[in-house]
Amino acid sequence: MISRYFNPYTDFGFKKLFGEEASKDQLIDFLNQLLPLQHQIAELSFKNPENMSDTLDERKSIFDIYCQNKTGERFIVEMQKAKTQFFKDWSLFYSTFPIRDQGKKGLWDFYLLPVYFIAILDFKYDEKEDERKFRRDVCLKDQDGDVFYNKLHFKFLQMPLFNKQEHELVTHFDKWVYFLKHLEDFDHIPAILNEPIFQKGFDIAEVSHLNSDQYDAYLKSILSYNEAKAVTDTAFDEGKLEGKIEGKIEAMHSVAKTLKAQGITVSIIALSTGLTEQEIEELK
Known part of the structure; x- marks a missing residue:
């Protein structure tokens, strides 16, 4: 409307x-x-x-x-x-x-x-x-x-x-x-x-x-406005999701490092964090 x-x-x-x-x-x-x-x-x-x-x-x-x-x-x-x-x-x-x-x-x-x-x-x-x-x-x-x-x-x-x-x-x-x-x-x-x-x-x-031509121009302008906002909002939401994923991975890396320092086996660390054994081996 x-x-x-x-x-x-x-x-x-x-x-x-x-x-x-x-x-x-x-x-x-x-x-x-x-x-x-x-x-x-x-x-x-x-x-x-x-x-x-x-x-x-x-x-x-x-x-x-x-x-x-x-x-x-x-x-x-x-x-x-x-x-x-x-x-x-x-x-x-x-x-x-x-x-x-x-x-x-x-x-x-x-x-x-x-x-x-x-x-x-x-x-x-x-x-x-x-x-x-x-x-x-x-x-x-x-x-x-x-x-x-x-x-x-x-x-x-x-x-x-x-x-x-x-x-x-x-x-x-x-x-x-x-x-x-x-x-x-x-x-x-x-x-x-x-x-x-x-x-x-x-x-x-x-x-x-507004006359008919102006009204048509306004409707096109609304469409352009909504498209621009939608693109920005989508990019922002994707950025937030990407940030959450990166944060979760960093947290798992931190947990894996702690367990590794305590002498826990790589296979158990992998089961606990969801990381691969290779990823865990490469952690410093």
Whole structure:
């Protein structure tokens, strides 16, 4: 059953909500919640990310939204629906595109305008649970924690880690995150989101407002989203199973070593652990 509002984690939903001229004010409002006062956006224009890529393969995997404000700062806004191997490397690699885009032919003093890479993630990329943070604001710092370079910024939002309920929302940023995380689940506009900027978002996201071509595109986007999530979940489950098997084998090796050190015969150790006699003989 299709929900009343579309899934903003799909390519279609995300670009419809933030990546069109008609929804530009929403993108500006959302970005301004993440940006420092000196880089607040009044106006912006969308840029074609494919113009920055050198190869066809790069164009196939280019980011969702690339835009620039009137003073020249560049912004990459990416919605990642499935966990990506080497995600941090991936983010750093793609942040170099708007840097290279500023290069000028002929004499150039290498002056650069700020670049922001903003990633909204439908997964947890931190492996260690005690190190997980919903929001991470990253820039280059030296060994004393002082900012070394203030023109390259990364902002990561691990959406599964945002657990605030409606009554706990305090800031406008809280409301945006709550809106994005729960949009597909709403069947009406919550009172706390009954503001013009969110009312417009709900209006754009209402599936019944899509024409037939848009609806077909959305269904394809849902399929792509579900496939990506399924592949990631399967790989994760297989990894957990493989880890359990490896752990069990290591435990049996440990038991076998202990029994072997106590002078127990190899045949009895094999019966006790399930290891072959050859495996036991090779244990040191």
